[in-house]
Amino acid sequence: MSELESLERRASRIKLLLMDCDGVLTDGRLWLTEDSDEQKSFNTHDGLGITLLHRAGLKSGIITARSSKTVARRAKELGMEFLRQGNSDKIAAFEQLLKQAGVEESEVAFVGDDLPDIPIMQRAELAVAVADAVAETRSVAHYVTRAKGGQGAVREVIELILKSQGRWRDLVADYLK
Amino acid sequence: MSELESLERRASRIKLLLMDCDGVLTDGRLWLTEDSDEQKSFNTHDGLGITLLHRAGLKSGIITARSSKTVARRAKELGMEFLRQGNSDKIAAFEQLLKQAGVEESEVAFVGDDLPDIPIMQRAELAVAVADAVAETRSVAHYVTRAKGGQGAVREVIELILKSQGRWRDLVADYLK
Amino acid sequence: MSELESLERRASRIKLLLMDCDGVLTDGRLWLTEDSDEQKSFNTHDGLGITLLHRAGLKSGIITARSSKTVARRAKELGMEFLRQGNSDKIAAFEQLLKQAGVEESEVAFVGDDLPDIPIMQRAELAVAVADAVAETRSVAHYVTRAKGGQGAVREVIELILKSQGRWRDLVADYLK
Amino acid sequence: MSELESLERRASRIKLLLMDCDGVLTDGRLWLTEDSDEQKSFNTHDGLGITLLHRAGLKSGIITARSSKTVARRAKELGMEFLRQGNSDKIAAFEQLLKQAGVEESEVAFVGDDLPDIPIMQRAELAVAVADAVAETRSVAHYVTRAKGGQGAVREVIELILKSQGRWRDLVADYLK
Numbered sequence: 001m002s003e004l005e006s007l008e009r010r011a012s013r014i015k016l017l018l019m020d021c022d023g024v025l026t027d028g029r030l031w032l033t034e035d036s037d038e039q040k041s042f043n044t045h046d047g048l049g050i051t052l053l054h055r056a057g058l059k060s061g062i063i064t065a066r067s068s069k070t071v072a073r074r075a076k077e078l079g080m081e082f083l084r085q086g087n088s089d090k091i092a093a094f095e096q097l098l099k100q101a102g103v104e105e106s107e108v109a110f111v112g113d114d115l116p117d118i119p120i121m122q123r124a125e126l127a128v129a130v131a132d133a134v135a136e137t138r139s140v141a142h143y144v145t146r147a148k149g150g151q152g153a154v155r156e157v158i159e160l161i162l163k164s165q166g167r168w169r170d171l172v173a174d175y176l177k
Numbered sequence: 178m179s180e181l182e183s184l185e186r187r188a189s190r191i192k193l194l195l196m197d198c199d200g201v202l203t204d205g206r207l208w209l210t211e212d213s214d215e216q217k218s219f220n221t222h223d224g225l226g227i228t229l230l231h232r233a234g235l236k237s238g239i240i241t242a243r244s245s246k247t248v249a250r251r252a253k254e255l256g257m258e259f260l261r262q263g264n265s266d267k268i269a270a271f272e273q274l275l276k277q278a279g280v281e282e283s284e285v286a287f288v289g290d291d292l293p294d295i296p297i298m299q300r301a302e303l304a305v306a307v308a309d310a311v312a313e314t315r316s317v318a319h320y321v322t323r324a325k326g327g328q329g330a331v332r333e334v335i336e337l338i339l340k341s342q343g344r345w346r347d348l349v350a351d352y353l354k
Numbered sequence: 355m356s357e358l359e360s361l362e363r364r365a366s367r368i369k370l371l372l373m374d375c376d377g378v379l380t381d382g383r384l385w386l387t388e389d390s391d392e393q394k395s396f397n398t399h400d401g402l403g404i405t406l407l408h409r410a411g412l413k414s415g416i417i418t419a420r421s422s423k424t425v426a427r428r429a430k431e432l433g434m435e436f437l438r439q440g441n442s443d444k445i446a447a448f449e450q451l452l453k454q455a456g457v458e459e460s461e462v463a464f465v466g467d468d469l470p471d472i473p474i475m476q477r478a479e480l481a482v483a484v485a486d487a488v489a490e491t492r493s494v495a496h497y498v499t500r501a502k503g504g505q506g507a508v509r510e511v512i513e514l515i516l517k518s519q520g521r522w523r524d525l526v527a528d529y530l531k
Numbered sequence: 532m533s534e535l536e537s538l539e540r541r542a543s544r545i546k547l548l549l550m551d552c553d554g555v556l557t558d559g560r561l562w563l564t565e566d567s568d569e570q571k572s573f574n575t576h577d578g579l580g581i582t583l584l585h586r587a588g589l590k591s592g593i594i595t596a597r598s599s600k601t602v603a604r605r606a607k608e609l610g611m612e613f614l615r616q617g618n619s620d621k622i623a624a625f626e627q628l629l630k631q632a633g634v635e636e637s638e639v640a641f642v643g644d645d646l647p648d649i650p651i652m653q654r655a656e657l658a659v660a661v662a663d664a665v666a667e668t669r670s671v672a673h674y675v676t677r678a679k680g681g682q683g684a685v686r687e688v689i690e691l692i693l694k695s696q697g698r699w700r701d702l703v704a705d706y707l708k
Contacts, residue, residue, distance in 0.1 A: 423565040
């Protein structure tokens, strides 16, 4: 079985797409103001991708070590069902989340960019690193995106999953009537 | 007729330039804060381009799925006559807007970057995709800009239109007196 | 006389460095929020450059069509003596400013990025366009910077001027004691 | 002794990592609003790097000419022990800070990007310039990072130091259990 076939087989099994936030849904920049606010920039192509993922019946969620109302706001806006913030022990959050979602590790994809994402990536059926992830994280990934974090990496993963499941063409067809 | 001639002929007919906002007038990044504010970054070269478009007697407008006071503020600042926000059904907004403007589809250009822009692009006389639009959107465009969204793509379209209409040289001459 | 000699001769005469703001001191992005605020990003290398320019006894100023407290704040912070905002007729602002400064056109450099900067550039002893200026503006410049606006273009101009005046080495030497 | 051996020997001695803020921990952009706020963007990979540095028993600090609550907030968040803001005379701040930390110059690394960083770099055991530092600063550095300021330059320095001290592998192993 070729590497591509192996990748597509993994992608075809996914029911839940989980991801880190900073450096994955964003470009890894934390915007701090002098007061206590924290600003993040999200990508509009990723946003539509997540909408399409949900339309195809898959679920999505965020597991992040930081904690900010901005992330909660974006997750809600996109209808992401699962959100775990402030978890320095990401693997515990991962296990709880899978139980809550009623999904097996063999049905989960995870997108990461740095060392704390590795333990989850080693458990997930499909482990993805963004193009500008650190070397160690890229080395444990089944797939490294062409796009950098915050620049469409999540959209790229979603297209990989939905194409492997034979769902992409129909979703796009809705726009080509 | 060559592809360039065909493109220039389309551009020469345009009386109304419509565009998506996120990813076209901006680089596709949504800046969210912890409170309910939403920040966007607009390009100064695009801004002058829209001013020149109006000076040449053409009209302009924005059709976007999101809804934000920031977009209304920028549209007003630039004197853009038409603004339709919060339209998940962009094609309905497009049809209403054309009626309001008294303009035919054969006189409209549209600039987009993602799947929801495709239905309008399939109807517009001149369909433009920004350089970093998704593949499906680029594939239905008559023209793909060299510039990315938020980095002068709209200015590039405006120059194409005004040059095709023989108006660009005079507008620039005002600055070369 | 070679082109480089001509450029250095022009640079050697400068007593006052004027510049546009958006696209020159910034990368041309206007950050708008939902309320009336307007945010701009300035470059730290440009900032030190302007400090060194003043230390060498030269003066500096900003002429811009937009109007924002942010620009006034940055100009004040850097000790820039001249600031003209909200001037759609930049050439009138330019003439008034020269009178106020007691400086001749043959002693002024101007850095621009778009069409409205051209009239001033045609009058200034040293006309500079940033790397990402529009084509028409680059074509009237004596010098086009290697750096883009907001990414050190102004610092590059200042080094050109101070080196041509034989002042750069001493200013740097203060840091190499 | 090769240049690389010399570099690794210097890195192996470091107990305290000091750095400039703007242009090193950030990309050199100062984000100003119309009111008195000042926003900065920090890199998430740098953040984890500093956490790992502390975990290895090394200390860190910031010496910067500007003064902003944003920097204090980020330093505190990352547990950075030393912070000197508003110091136009960086070398005095450097000397006081070393005394406070009980560390010799031969045990200090400093990361800079512009002229005011040079005096400290000439004293530090390991002088590092970010990839987009000005030419004079790069020329006095023992090491120039591949990454630009705000895009992982500090993380790159930390990996250099911890690898030279034989600590990196163990720190990473915690994530590879």
